[in-house]
Amino acid sequence: MSEIGHTREVDAPAQRILVTGGAGFIGSAVVRRLVRQGRQVLTYDKLTYAGNLASLAEVHNLPGHRFVQADICDGQAFRAALDAFRPDLVMHLAAESHVDRSIDGPGEFIRTNVLGTYTLLEEALRYWRALDAPERGRFRFHHISTDEVYGTLGDEGLFREDTPYQPNSPYSASKASSDHLVRAWFHTYGLPVVMSNCSNNYGPYHFPEKLIPLTILNALEGKPLPVYGRGENVRDWLYVDDHAAALELIATRGRLGESYNVGGNNERRNIDVVRTICAIMDRVVPDAKIGPREKLITFVTDRPGHDARYAIDATKLKDELGWVPTHDFESGIEATVRWYLDNAAWWEPLKARYDRQRIGLAP
Ligand code: NAD
Ligand code: DAU
Numbered sequence: 001m002s003e004i005g006h007t008r009e010v011d012a013p014a015q016r017i018l019v020t021g022g023a024g025f026i027g028s029a030v031v032r033r034l035v036r037q038g039r040q041v042l043t044y045d046k047l048t049y050a051g052n053l054a055s056l057a058e059v060h061n062l063p064g065h066r067f068v069q070a071d072i073c074d075g076q077a078f079r080a081a082l083d084a085f086r087p088d089l090v091m092h093l094a095a096e097s098h099v100d101r102s103i104d105g106p107g108e109f110i111r112t113n114v115l116g117t118y119t120l121l122e123e124a125l126r127y128w129r130a131l132d133a134p135e136r137g138r139f140r141f142h143h144i145s146t147d148e149v150y151g152t153l154g155d156e157g158l159f160r161e162d163t164p165y166q167p168n169s170p171y172s173a174s175k176a177s178s179d180h181l182v183r184a185w186f187h188t189y190g191l192p193v194v195m196s197n198c199s200n201n202y203g204p205y206h207f208p209e210k211l212i213p214l215t216i217l218n219a220l221e222g223k224p225l226p227v228y229g230r231g232e233n234v235r236d237w238l239y240v241d242d243h244a245a246a247l248e249l250i251a252t253r254g255r256l257g258e259s260y261n262v263g264g265n266n267e268r269r270n271i272d273v274v275r276t277i278c279a280i281m282d283r284v285v286p287d288a289k290i291g292p293r294e295k296l297i298t299f300v301t302d303r304p305g306h307d308a309r310y311a312i313d314a315t316k317l318k319d320e321l322g323w324v325p326t327h328d329f330e331s332g333i334e335a336t337v338r339w340y341l342d343n344a345a346w347w348e349p350l351k352a353r354y355d356r357q358r359i360g361l362a363p
Pocket of ligand 1: 020021022023024025026027044045046047048049050051052070071072073092093094095096097098112116144145146147175197198199200201202207
């Protein structure tokens, strides 16, 4: 069994990386980054409503990138992908990721996030055990998770790696379950795993069901900007490329059996995020017919079980692996708004999958 906290020197950076969920928001940022660096990457993705090959257009046809459309619950398909591609690193990002959808339909979250992760662990263990000794020493399984597993904070305090788990939504409960499975496969079977729990990401290629892209696109079209409750819930926002950089470090250099919190040190109330977007858009794309976008803000029925505040202490990641985010919220949100304005060809077709109607109101 691998010893917890054991630091394994990595002789050579991982070169063959299988990324589950690589056609999603964060996964595609990871894949683009790794392929640009010259690694061999296999994107393994089912292409649900949230998966999009257009997010991989920059790298899709490069020799360093391969793609397989398959479900993480399909053990045979994952086994075939492992045996054919022979990765030395698996980065597991595939998941159902939207809290509101988990309120309307928790079943798919249990299936993908819990059973899917279990399926990957079983197949990764089989694959790892059959490797020869040097390959076995190099192999790693990186499980990517969320700060929502810790539940909710009051006005004070930060989530640390030793904060007790207290998930409150079907989404966060399913992610917490998957975290526990990954930890158990390390302790019981010695599968070499690392884990990370991150705060809210934002940036390009974000599916417009989430607060920031939904607000940008509704503001562009002069539609109401729905703010749940009083807009006082706080999230800790991290630019997606900073998360991708952190994930590369954790996957390749993190200590086996350990988890690392990742966060942007950018706490904002939702209402302030929405107002900031309105101000940027009034400046960059003023529209006389729409007028000041703040007038579009509409307070709507709160999300059931809405967590009040998330905030991350990322000291461990900084101290052990030297990671610090490079984008502050002001520059990151302006870059994000401009990206959506310049990339209608990416988001227009997504209206057929989801047209920004309210979801997640429990009956
Ligand atoms: P996303 O919804 O944008 O993408 C998920 C991807 O997984 C999609 O490409 C989808 O097609 C794929 N997928 C879903 N079910 C699958 C299945 N059964 N088999 C194979 N592929 C499947 O999600 P995201 O925001 O990029 O999040 C990626 C990971 O990071 C998730 O595990 C999420 O829990 C975690 N995370 C997200 C955030 C955030 O702010 N978005 C923050 C912390 C952690
Ligand atoms: O903290 C990490 C998590 O961040 C990830 O694990 C999830 O995958 C990711 O979706 C995100 O979860 P949130 O629920 O925080 O993100 P969302 O964009 O859905 O909502 C952000 C906040 O904005 C939240 O307090 C709810 C609120 N909100 C959301 C929407 C969609 C609104 O006020 N109006 C909206 O229309």
